[in-house]
Amino acid sequence: MPELPDVEGFRGVLERCGQGRRVRKVDVRDAGVLRDVTAERLQVAVEGRSFAEPRRHGKFLVAPLDDGSGPALVWHFGMTGALLCAPADEPPHDHDRVLLTLDDGNRLGYRDQRKLQGIRLAETPDDVDALLADLGPDALTIDRAGFLDLLADRRGAVKSLLMDQSALAGLGNLLSDEILWRARIAPDRPAREIEEAEARGLFTAMGRVLDTAVRDARVPPRRNWLTGHRDDPEPECPRCGNPLDSRRVSGRRTVWCPHCQR
DNA sequence: ATACCTCCCTGTGGGC
DNA sequence: TGCCCACAGGGAGGTA
Known part of the structure; x- marks a missing residue:
């Protein structure tokens, strides 16, 4: 499903729900969506950090943490993925693969039925650039x-x-x-x-x-x-x-x- | 350089 | 309310 407009919507979800919020808990309910990162590493890297301003390139959503000089979450939604914000006490959906509990009682959920893509962890801004290096210019901003x-x-x-x-x-x-x-x-x-x-x-x-x-x-x-x-x-x-x-x-x-x- | 194939996953709908 | 197959708005990797 997700193409540029959908991912731009998820960027908005992250901005409104996550930006400035600290991640209290990372709950990997299905490690099948993690790409090149273990659940343990994801927890250590993300728990206790807060979301900076998210950005999008093509169908990728990038969420730098803290001041942006360290790790960033990089999402790709494949055909069936979505990013949702809900109260942390709401029962999770079957396809909620990773849940991020925030410090204000809300929860960001990566929901994905087919797991064709997933979540990466870029350790540095250079890593983010490397992950996006093969992409052409963004369709929304190309002249x-x-x-x-x-x-x-x-x-x-x-x-x-x-x-x-x-x-x-x-x-x-x-x-x-x-x-x-x-x-x-x-x-x-x-x-x-x-x-x-x-x-x-x-x-x-x-x-x-x-x-x-x-x-x-x-x-x-x-x-x-x-x-x-x-x-x-x-x-x-x-x-x-x-x-x-x-x-x-x-x-x-x-x-x-x-x-x-x- | 480009087109085609298979694979990665899960769920659904149609045909039998 | 069974089985099997093709197909679904994603991409990667290999081949010709």
């Missing part, structure tokens, strides 16, 4: 010139480019389909063959889709968006009414309108 350069440098399908985290960080399958639909560009078009005017339109569509999705903290399944139709039994394009098509592009289910998208 138009940088975006046009990405397209020009890429031979393969434009959808593969949008989804490639090392080229552009933050877009997932749903957002990519939505943005391409909005810009009327077929997902399998080679990126470098997209005309400049279309490419500018694609950049604008990305910005608008992201703005709305960030406000909703998800890709909203509105009926006038593609996303609102992709799971219909016989999906039709909300713009032209023609049937939507669906097939795999770069290994992911891809929905588009063959009539509108060229």
Whole structure:
């Protein structure tokens, strides 16, 4: 599930619920979500420290502790992860894998059904940089010139480019389909063959889709968006009414309108 | 450089 | 209310 807008929402959860709060207790209920760190190390590193200002890059959420010069928690939410804030005495959900009890009676929970990604501990700011080193620029902050350069440098399908985290960080399958639909560009078009005017339109569509999705903290399944139709039994394009098509592009289910998208 | 495959996990829904 | 399979909005690693 989580793409850039969802993770931006989790950043907000962490900011409102965690920032400035001290972690009283780290409860690892399922160590299967810990990546390159043991439950013991996580406890020692985090308990007694407080959350500084969190930040996001692509689909990663970074939570530096104390003054930011030492360890940081680095979250990735995979397909099914979420960060939730709840009163500490609320019974945990089955999929709450790690619980962080705060000093104000609240509790941050990393909830994740599938455990495809998880939580890392960066020991230093340099470690954080190393974890994020392979990511391209964030989709929310890249400028138009940088975006046009990405397209020009890429031979393969434009959808593969949008989804490639090392080229552009933050877009997932749903957002990519939505943005391409909005810009009327077929997902399998080679990126470098997209005309400049279309490419500018694609950049604008990305910005608008992201703005709305960030406000909703998800890709909203509105009926006038593609996303609102992709799971219909016989999906039709909300713009032209023609049937939507669906097939795999770069290994992911891809929905588009063959009539509108060229 | 890029596309495809498998794998990592769990749960759900459809077909039988 | 059983079994089996494909599939789901994540990514990594290996191959051609």
